[in-house]
Amino acid sequence: MLKVEETQPVTFSSALLAKFDEIVKRYPEGRQKSALLPLLHLVQAEYGWTSVPAMDKVAEYLNIQPIEVYEVASFYTMYFLAPKGKYVLEVCRTGPCCLVGAEKIMAHIEQKLGVKEGEVTPDGLFSWRGVECLAACGFGPVLQIGPEYTFYENLTEQSVNQLIDDLRKK
Amino acid sequence: MARKLLLEHINVPGINTLEVYRQKGGYRAVEKALKTLTPDDVVEEVKKSGLRGRGGAGFPTGMKWSFLAKPEGVPRYLVCNADESEPGTFKDRFLMTHIPHALIEGMIVSSYALGANTSYIYVRGEMMPQIRILERAIEEAKATGFLGKNILGTGYNLELYVQPGGGAYICGEETALLESLEGKRGNPRIKPPFPAIAGLYGCPTVVNNVESIAATVPIINDGGDEYAKIGIGRSTGTKLISASGNLVKPGVYEIELGLPVEEFIYSDEYCGGIANGKRLKATVAGGSSVPILPANLTLKYANGEPRLMSYESLAEGGFATGTMLGSGGFIAFDEDQCIVRNTWNFSRFYHHESCGQCSPCREGTGWLEKILYKLEFGHGTMDDIDLLWDVQRKIEGNTICPLGDAAAWPVASAIRHFRDEFEWHVKEPMKSQSTNYGLANYAKPIEKAPEEVKSQN
Numbered sequence: 340m341l342k343v344e345e346t347q348p349v350t351f352s353s354a355l356l357a358k359f360d361e362i363v364k365r366y367p368e369g370r371q372k373s374a375l376l377p378l379l380h381l382v383q384a385e386y387g388w389t390s391v392p393a394m395d396k397v398a399e400y401l402n403i404q405p406i407e408v409y410e411v412a413s414f415y416t417m418y419f420l421a422p423k424g425k426y427v428l429e430v431c432r433t434g435p436c437c438l439v440g441a442e443k444i445m446a447h448i449e450q451k452l453g454v455k456e457g458e459v460t461p462d463g464l465f466s467w468r469g470v471e472c473l474a475a476c477g478f479g480p481v482l483q484i485g486p487e488y489t490f491y492e493n494l495t496e497q498s499v500n501q502l503i504d505d506l507r508k509k
Numbered sequence: 510m511a512r513k514l515l516l517e518h519i520n521v522p523g524i525n526t527l528e529v530y531r532q533k534g535g536y537r538a539v540e541k542a543l544k545t546l547t548p549d550d551v552v553e554e555v556k557k558s559g560l561r562g563r564g565g566a567g568f569p570t571g572m573k574w575s576f577l578a579k580p581e582g583v584p585r586y587l588v589c590n591a592d593e594s595e596p597g598t599f600k601d602r603f604l605m606t607h608i609p610h611a612l613i614e615g616m617i618v619s620s621y622a623l624g625a626n627t628s629y630i631y632v633r634g635e636m637m638p639q640i641r642i643l644e645r646a647i648e649e650a651k652a653t654g655f656l657g658k659n660i661l662g663t664g665y666n667l668e669l670y671v672q673p674g675g676g677a678y679i680c681g682e683e684t685a686l687l688e689s690l691e692g693k694r695g696n697p698r699i700k701p702p703f704p705a706i707a708g709l710y711g712c713p714t715v716v717n718n719v720e721s722i723a724a725t726v727p728i729i730n731d732g733g734d735e736y737a738k739i740g741i742g743r744s745t746g747t748k749l750i751s752a753s754g755n756l757v758k759p760g761v762y763e764i765e766l767g768l769p770v771e772e773f774i775y776s777d778e779y780c781g782g783i784a785n786g787k788r789l790k791a792t793v794a795g796g797s798s799v800p801i802l803p804a805n806l807t808l809k810y811a812n813g814e815p816r817l818m819s820y821e822s823l824a825e826g827g828f829a830t831g832t833m834l835g836s837g838g839f840i841a842f843d844e845d846q847c848i849v850r851n852t853w854n855f856s857r858f859y860h861h862e863s864c865g866q867c868s869p870c871r872e873g874t875g876w877l878e879k880i881l882y883k884l885e886f887g888h889g890t891m892d893d894i895d896l897l898w899d900v901q902r903k904i905e906g907n908t909i910c911p912l913g914d915a916a917a918w919p920v921a922s923a924i925r926h927f928r929d930e931f932e933w934h935v936k937e938p939m940k941s942q943s944t945n946y947g948l949a950n951y952a953k954p955i956e957k958a959p960e961e962v963k964s965q966n
Contacts, residue, residue: 365670367584367627370710375692376675380634407692414694414864415675417634433596434797434854435753435840471678471858472596472797473635476753476838477760488637 349392351400355385359400371401375411379418384486388419416470417485424459424466426506429483430494432469435476444480445469447496451503464507511778512739514727514747515720516763519607525642527649530610538729539655542618543663546729551622555725557733559745564590564681564718565796565836567820570725576705577623578713586714587625589616589722590686591632591639594678596797596858597838600749601719603761605632605639608723609646613669615722617655618729620667623715627668630719631686634674643671678862682910683716684708685864696866697910718836720749741767744819748837754792755843757781766819770794771808773818774841787843790948791927794823795835797855798915800922801848802832828922844948848930849941852923853881859916870913873904877920884931887938894931898924 351359358381359374366373375397382393389412398405412418419427430445445456448467452460459466475481478492482499484506491502523529530536542551556571577585589612593601605612612630620628632640647669650656658666672690674680680689684698687709708714724746728736737745744766750773753759758781764773773779774789783789789804809815811830816822823834842851860874880897883889901917908914924931934941 365629365668365672367710370691372692373672373690376634376689377673379675380673401692403692410694411675411692415634415677417676432854433858434851435597437851437854438754438840438842438846470635470676471861472594474593474599474602474633476597476599476840477751478599479753483635486637488635490638 347392349386349390349396351382351396352385355381356400363401372403372407375401375403375408376415379408379412380486383418387425388422422459425464426466426484428465428467428503429470429473429485430467431471431473431475431479431481433472433476435472436479436481439479441480444482444494444496444499447499448503451500465503511763511765511768512747513763514736514739515604515608515611515723515749516761524608525606525610525646527610527646527653530608534730535610536614536653536655538726539614539617540661542621542729543661543665548622548624551618551725551729554728554733555622558724558728558736559733559740559743560721560724560728560736561744561820562718563720563724563748563837565595565798567834570717570721573705573717574619574623574715576703577715578706579624580713584627584712585623585625586709586712587616587620587623587628588683588686588690588709588714588716589628589630589719590681590683590716591630591636591719592674592678592681592686593636593719593836594633594681594862595836595838596855597751597753597793597840598796598836599751599753600761600837602636602639603751604719604723604749605636605643609639609642610650611723611726612643612719613646613650613655615725616669617650617660617667618725619715619717619722620669621665622725625715626666627670629670629672629690629709631672631674631680631690633680634676637673640671640673647671677864678858679864679910679912682912685910686716687714694864696864697912699909739765741817741819742821744821744834748818748834750818750837750839752780752839752841754839754841755784755787755846756841757784764818766817767822768818770816770818770823773839774808780841783841783843785843787845788948789841790844790846791842791848793832793838793840793842793919795833796838797840797858798911798918799833799835800828800831800918801852801926802830802922803926806830806926828918829925832922845945847885847945848923848927849881849885849934852920853878853885855919856881856916859912863912863916867908867913869904869907870916873900873913874916876900877904877916881920884934885941887934887942889931889935889938891932891935894924894928894935 394408398408480494518533560570561567677695679685680695685695689695704714792807856877860878865871901920904913905917930946
């Protein structure tokens with residue numbers, strides 16, 4: 340759900356704005372709204388989530404109404420409308436992965452991190468959630484971690500432990 | 510060994526780079542098409558090849574191309590559908606990861622055929638690594654003169670861009686994809702007008718799957734007639750099959766269409782049989798949306814003849830005893846898998862992914878999920894099974910896009926073939942929580958569909 344709470348106003352860095360400019364060039368004159376999805380990905384990579392002030396800024400940049408940004412951000416599952424952990428472990432929970440043990444992996448992650456699906460660990464490092472098919476069914480169970488969306492395939496409890504420990508040390 | 514057209518060089522080190530790709534014969538199709546063929550010749554070759562859309566619907570690609578409107582002074586677009594999200598399907602991700610130039614080359618040839626000067630590859634947002642791979646490949650192609658202005662001195666211009674999605678299965682539907690590419694919610698459009706008349710930005714547009722576009726490369730290299738010699742009947746060429754589930758060797762395989770299903774599952778060249786020495790219980794042959802089939806009907810028709818991997822053969826028997834090739838997402842279930850649980854899982858998927866535009870789908874998928882949850886977790890009644898049937902019937906065919914049908918078919922087929930397992934969940938609610946039904950006494954192959962099943966389809 341959209342959080343309408345007061346947050347600090349956002350100012351985009353010139354490096355980020357330069358990336359915006361680059362993307363908008365891909366579309367014909369007057370069709371700059373097409374850049375909305377890629378821009379929101381960039382915003383989320385920068386801030387960890389898409390806050391209302393950040394979305395307002397995107398709307399201003401693209402010269403569209405803020406509601407046009409909110410309705411898109413709330414439709415697609417990849418945009419976080421609330422702050423999440425630094426690393427969000429997204430585990431595929433759809434049929435083919437479940438045939439090879441995805442549910443066990445999710446239970447293991449829940450126990451290892453000590454937080455429920457969607458919650459953030461007290462140190463702010465981790466969140467986890469089940470997501471729908473990640474198109475890696477032959478290599479399941481799988482999970483991905485944004486903003487690079489690196490894939491981790493053929494998961495076992497040991498490899499998940501290793502992954503979480505490695506991320507903690509980073 | 511069967512012929513490989515797309516994955517022939519998959520194991521060559523560095524095949525993801527333009528240099529190695531060219532050493533292995535890459536970009537010949539671009540040279541041939543742009544220098545020796547007219548755009549109409551290219552369309553003609555693709556028509557002759559009999560290539561059918563590899564995304565799931567199986568509509569002839571050449572015919573789709575010939576529908577493209579060509580009004581004066583209006584740009585035309587080619588959009589590649591790389592929003593691969595059908596559960597069980599992961600061939601496009603595999604192809605883009607390992608041989609990105611196969612797609613780039615196909616995009617150049619196809620864009621030329623359609624007269625498009627700007628083309629987009631719409632990749633699902635979760636595939637950020639693949640997006641980076643494609644962007645690097647595009648840069649390489651541009652630096653070598655295969656993209657940009659005046660390609661190979663022929664005067665043809667093409668800009669190619671990669672567009673990330675935002676995580677929505679529905680954007681695999683072509684009009685939803687176009688909405689998303691325009692920066693909107695992925696709500697499918699009402700057709701007509703079809704994208705060939707009014708697609709991206711209201712201009713004539715063709716949307717093709719990754720594999721279809723990559724397949725134009727061997728078609729141009731060898732000629733449409735040569736391509737049409739591979740395969741069986743109207744199922745020409747090779748097809749990438751994503752094999753997953755309880756198999757010894759899951760993964761992506763390129764098959765010649767017409768391969769017996771039994772050989773695909775059990776031979777060492779392909780999946781190598783069922784994992785852990787178990788027996789096959791059921792398969793979903795073409796991605797989660799197609800009807801699930803019990804093992805006996807997977808391997809053979811109801812009349813006992815062997816079933817083949819082709820559009821026609823998998824559909825033999827209609828929905829009563831057949832299924833569909835779909836996107837080629839082949840999921841195998843071993844004897845210890847629970848059909849009710851899997852059907853619930855798929856219904857949860859469709860409920861989650863419904864865009865919410867049409868009431869039958871928005872509400873119906875939620876009902877399917879809830880009833881199946883009740884059955885799976887031991888609270889179901891016999892009436893619930895009938896209710897489930899009733900709800901899925903009211904979704905199918907009553908929605909703007911095929912997501913409604915895709916949600917209804919897995920439920921309908923699970924009840925059709927595994928009703929005894931649903932009933933067992935009702936009669937043995939406690940037992941069903943700790944054990945599985947097992948291999949099932951699934952119905953003996955039926956010679957012809959019983960009347961009541963027939964009338965329901």
